[in-house]
Amino acid sequence: MKKFTNLPSDLVYEAALGFAAAHSNLVALNEDPLFVRRKAPNRSKVALISGGGSGHEPLHIGFVGEGMLDAACPGAVFTSPTPNQMLAAARAVASDAGVLFIVKNYAGDVMNFQMAMDMMDIEYASILVNDDVSVDSGGHGPGRRGVAGTVVVEKIVGAAAEQGMDLAACKRLADKVNACTASMGVAFTSCTVPEAGVATFEIGPDEMEVGVGIHGEPGRRRASVRPAAEIVDELMTPILKDVAAKAGDEVLLFVNGLGGTPLLEQYLLYHEAAQRLSREGLEPVRSLVGNYTTSLEMQGASITVTVLNEELKSLWDARAVTPAFKT
Amino acid sequence: MKKFTNLPSDLVYEAALGFAAAHSNLVALNEDPLFVRRKAPNRSKVALISGGGSGHEPLHIGFVGEGMLDAACPGAVFTSPTPNQMLAAARAVASDAGVLFIVKNYAGDVMNFQMAMDMMDIEYASILVNDDVSVDSGGHGPGRRGVAGTVVVEKIVGAAAEQGMDLAACKRLADKVNACTASMGVAFTSCTVPEAGVATFEIGPDEMEVGVGIHGEPGRRRASVRPAAEIVDELMTPILKDVAAKAGDEVLLFVNGLGGTPLLEQYLLYHEAAQRLSREGLEPVRSLVGNYTTSLEMQGASITVTVLNEELKSLWDARAVTPAFKT
Numbered sequence: 303m304k305k306f307t308n309l310p311s312d313l314v315y316e317a318a319l320g321f322a323a324a325h326s327n328l329v330a331l332n333e334d335p336l337f338v339r340r341k342a343p344n345r346s347k348v349a350l351i352s353g354g355g356s357g358h359e360p361l362h363i364g365f366v367g368e369g370m371l372d373a374a375c376p377g378a379v380f381t382s383p384t385p386n387q388m389l390a391a392a393r394a395v396a397s398d399a400g401v402l403f404i405v406k407n408y409a410g411d412v413m414n415f416q417m418a419m420d421m422m423d424i425e426y427a428s429i430l431v432n433d434d435v436s437v438d439s440g441g442h443g444p445g446r447r448g449v450a451g452t453v454v455v456e457k458i459v460g461a462a463a464e465q466g467m468d469l470a471a472c473k474r475l476a477d478k479v480n481a482c483t484a485s486m487g488v489a490f491t492s493c494t495v496p497e498a499g500v501a502t503f504e505i506g507p508d509e510m511e512v513g514v515g516i517h518g519e520p521g522r523r524r525a526s527v528r529p530a531a532e533i534v535d536e537l538m539t540p541i542l543k544d545v546a547a548k549a550g551d552e553v554l555l556f557v558n559g560l561g562g563t564p565l566l567e568q569y570l571l572y573h574e575a576a577q578r579l580s581r582e583g584l585e586p587v588r589s590l591v592g593n594y595t596t597s598l599e600m601q602g603a604s605i606t607v608t609v610l611n612e613e614l615k616s617l618w619d620a621r622a623v624t625p626a627f628k629t
Numbered sequence: 630m631k632k633f634t635n636l637p638s639d640l641v642y643e644a645a646l647g648f649a650a651a652h653s654n655l656v657a658l659n660e661d662p663l664f665v666r667r668k669a670p671n672r673s674k675v676a677l678i679s680g681g682g683s684g685h686e687p688l689h690i691g692f693v694g695e696g697m698l699d700a701a702c703p704g705a706v707f708t709s710p711t712p713n714q715m716l717a718a719a720r721a722v723a724s725d726a727g728v729l730f731i732v733k734n735y736a737g738d739v740m741n742f743q744m745a746m747d748m749m750d751i752e753y754a755s756i757l758v759n760d761d762v763s764v765d766s767g768g769h770g771p772g773r774r775g776v777a778g779t780v781v782v783e784k785i786v787g788a789a790a791e792q793g794m795d796l797a798a799c800k801r802l803a804d805k806v807n808a809c810t811a812s813m814g815v816a817f818t819s820c821t822v823p824e825a826g827v828a829t830f831e832i833g834p835d836e837m838e839v840g841v842g843i844h845g846e847p848g849r850r851r852a853s854v855r856p857a858a859e860i861v862d863e864l865m866t867p868i869l870k871d872v873a874a875k876a877g878d879e880v881l882l883f884v885n886g887l888g889g890t891p892l893l894e895q896y897l898l899y900h901e902a903a904q905r906l907s908r909e910g911l912e913p914v915r916s917l918v919g920n921y922t923t924s925l926e927m928q929g930a931s932i933t934v935t936v937l938n939e940e941l942k943s944l945w946d947a948r949a950v951t952p953a954f955k956t
Contacts, residue, residue: 586650590651
């Protein structure tokens with residue numbers, strides 16, 4: 303394992319210091335408990351707060367700022383933040399309009415956010431993001447994971463909150479965006495959690511993990527690497543089935559790098575996915591390509607599709623000024 | 630080698646199609662010869678044109694748009710574009726105010742841009758970017774390489790051109806920015822050129838290449854991996870010596886990921902570099918952190934420092950609306 307670290311156990315904290323210093327015009331850091339908040343909070347709106355394990359950057363801290371999140375709580379790498387982080391963040395940024403917690407569907411995140419909410423003396427609601435179609439939500443398992451679609455929820459609901467939408471309506475909008483958003487990923491390599499020091503999973507030199515999670519969780523199947531066009535088709539089929547888009551629909555097409563895949567390859571994936579949409583009679587009227595929800599240095603990518611309407615397009619286009627997402 | 634490709638020889642072209650489709654509101658693609666240009670050219674200004682081998686994305690195509698480049702010419706991976714690309718791009722975007730070519734200092738780029746300039750019937754000037762302090766410019770070698778400092782030149786001179794600066798003044802400004810900018814990188818891993826299919830260089834599991842170039846060129850020395858603070862000090866010493874910053878100076882601090890290094894580690898590097906600046910009495914009043922000048926999937930990073938004055942700060946802050954750089 304080769305990484306830029308001093309002590310691996312200090313990486314998240316030291317990186318947070320660097321992040322806050324590099325973006326001191328937009329964000330402020332609270333060191334204990336650790337959270338990032340907007341430097342200039344808008345006190346008349348619903349406060350949007352997210353958080354999760356570190357290692358997915360820029361998610362979530364990179365999206366703190368005007369038009370997206372009011373605060374974000376980074377946990378240790380691939381580990382949920384603690385309830386006192388969420389509670390302190392809420393107290394720092396909440397207004398009378400209340401707090402919306404944006405939670406990715408992982409057992410640790412769900413439990414810790416719930417504990418924070420149980421202690422809240424401020425009006426709140428929460429939204430569980432579970433856009434990953436590689437996991438079946440039937441049965442008694444933990445259900446679908448929250449992956450790159452979280453960025454779409456944070457952007458669209460962030461814009462609505464900035465425009466004055468109330469808490470109940472923000473919650474309904476977030477559920478609606480989550481419902482019309484589907485994602486699936488594929489990995490060529492594992493990542494290595496710095497404090498673990500060994501790869502999260504083994505994978506052969508010609509293999510790929512189809513449906514991988516953003517912590518290296520197993521996906522749908524282990525397969526041989528194939529041409530990009532075939533990989534994209536394997537991801538797009540369940541995505542399009544899930545969002546139930548019909549010919550003529552307008553969509554957001556989002557190709558997300560998992561951390562170690564060159565932008566050149568991500569744009570090739572975009573090209574293939576856009577061609578697939580075209581064959582289905584769907585039009586990608588909005589686009590996002592880049593490393594937005596990563597898994598440390600994992601080589602791989604995911605594709606996210608959100609079915610749009612006029613309201614969602616307008617909110618997607620609305621002003622956002624954050625470290626990692628600017629309109 | 631695992632990559633998202635169909636035929637490796639088609640990657641650059643297919644990625645360009647994806648790039649142009651994803652950013653169709655900002656750029657237009659010319660397929661033959663291949664170049665990307667601003668969708669809405671400003672016909673009253675000096676046209677800025679850059680280009681170089683692909684594999685460094687978002688450099689250069691990601692910086693085409695308002696306030697930066699008017700056109701960019703992508704070559705094959707790590708291979709200079711051809712003179713007819715530059716010439717066609719110039720003809721497509723030039724106004725009576727002339728063309729400034731921004732060229733990174735590599736033998737192939739210099740030769741091909743020179744051949745294009747020899748055929749120009751439009752007024753032009755050119756600037757050679759050579760910010761890499763890991764290479765000694767003395768003697769008869771090719772001299773210092775152009776690396777991530779190119780982004781700084783394109784941003785600052787792009788803003789000046791947008792504001793109406795004339796060709797001779799843009800050329801002087803570009804030379805000035807290049808002179809007050811220094812960079813140095815370090816790599817943990819090689820990258821693999823898709824059409825080659827094998828790693829560009831070998832490196833041991835505990836080794837790093839200090840002073841690596843953005844095509845995997847050898848640097849100053851091969852060393853054992855050390856704590857991030859020590860790596861940053863080894864990069865910062867020659868950078869600060871080169872720019873000859875003195876206590877009280879304001880600087881731009883730019884940490885650039887080479888493609889495969891997580892943002893978390895890049896922010897740790899920023900933190901360490903900012904602390905070093907502080908010890909020298911220098912203040913990082915502007916910052917940039919992310920994958921801006923990459924070397925495919927190489928794990929590594931570079932640090933760039935530009936000494937600022939009021940004019941350069943104002944131009945750095947000026948409006949830019951491009952796929953990869955928005956103010």
